[in-house]
Amino acid sequence: MIKAYIRAVGMYVPENVVKNEELPRELNTSDEWIRQRTGVFERRYASPGDRTSDLAKRAVDNMLERGEVLADEIDCIIFATLSPDFFFPGAGVFLQEKLGWADRHIPCYDIRQQCSGFVYGLQMAQAFVQTGIYKNVLLAGAEIHSNALDFSERGRAVTVLFGDGAGVLVVSPSKDSKSEILSVEIHADGAGALNGIHMKLHDIGQRPVIYYDPSDFNANADLYPDMPASRNLFANAVRRMTEVSLSLLARLNLSVSDIDWVVPHQANIRINKSVVEHLGISDDKVLYNVHKYGNTTAATIPLLLAEYSENNTIKRGDLLLTPAFGSGFTWGAALIRY
Incomplete structure (x- = not known):
């Protein structure tokens, strides 16, 4: 059987650094409280207008600049995220288009296993390469959390934890057992x-699927993680x-x-x-x-x-x-x- 290895990696984090003490006062927290309970000192927040596929695209650019893989070698995209650009279609096709690969029609898979998304995606990429379905699979993990966080005291436990960023890699056939x-x-x-x-914002059991009174503090809780x-x-x-x-x-x-x-x-x-x-x-x-x-x-x-x-x-x-x-x-x- 063909063996698979991680051929290349890349990353991108937004320039906007948000330290614990810079979080809104409405969270009713402190730098000491956050550090002791989470280990987080600071996080990055994306710029207004950025979407998750934009961060992933910049991580891919970083990877390609390293010269370990060429863009035209990649023949499949797997995109893992809990914060896709839109409810649908998935973020993979937006990443493909932003990379200028749309005319190559390479397939795009979107997976939603949240914090386990990378490991799930890696198993998929490994299987694709080992069975010869694809030769060079791009696996992207990217998130923009900052636009969907609750910055009131109600959301403190979640909001202090999360930041924005993207990491990518390419899985390819291994030439030897060293990698x-x-x-x-x-x-x-x-x-x-x-x-x-979890976040209940898109509850298909509701009619209409999204309806919340923003002035009702209890009802609008489902808008946030x-x-x-x-x-x-x-x-x-x-x-x-x-x-x-x-x-x-x-x-x-x-x-x-x-x-x-x-x-x-x-x-x-x-x-x-x-x-x-x-x-x-x-x-x-x-x-x-x-x-x-x-x-x-x-x-x-x-x-x-x-x-x-x-x-x-x-x-x-x-x-x-x-x-x-x-x-x-x-x-x-x-x-x-x-």
Whole structure:
């Protein structure tokens, strides 16, 4: 069977830096409160008028500038996001057109696994390449959260966490075993769909599908993301990311000592520190950028890959573990020989 590897990476974060102390007073929070509970010091917010596909396009431009892959080699797009440009069509076709690839008619897939979107998309890309369906699959994870956050005290738990950004990569056939996506494992538990972060704005069970009185504080709550205050969410994230990581390692007869870097989804620093503690991995093997960018959902892992490969922390041949947990509930992990 053809082997697949991560051939190229790229990233983009908006220039607008929003520090904790610069968040609106209406949130009724503080820099100390946010840092202690989330590990977030600051985040990036997109410029007015930007859409999610714009951020992804800039991340692709960054990747192409590195010269590791050519634009005309890419024959498929997978776009992972919870914040598409519009309710439909998906963001993939907008990205294709903005890149100037529309006349090539390459297929575009849109997936909605939120914080687990990268891992789900990576499994798809790996399968496409290994079976020979496509040769060079562009996987994009991008989000604009800032335009849909509740900046009142009601939205504090969600708003302090999230930022905007994009990370992309290309999965291609591997020429040798030095670089290879070894395995990806993913899961879901629909019983947690409304227990984790969610947004009911587009409720197809309503007629009309969107109708809220903006002056009614209770009714307009469904306009914004909601995250029930529950220890169950934290415990689920820690348990599931630990379980899937150990399952992957056992499947490949590897141990935690074989891992060079843990490249986890950047949801909350306390979750990640608890996961690596349960795995028995030293914290100096764990990569973070949540303090700079907040939670960028589907973009967090590819942002880490791009940032830490650019500064030569992650090197070719390193063994990477990429656990993620998201709303749905969805979760998974990949073992990658980078």
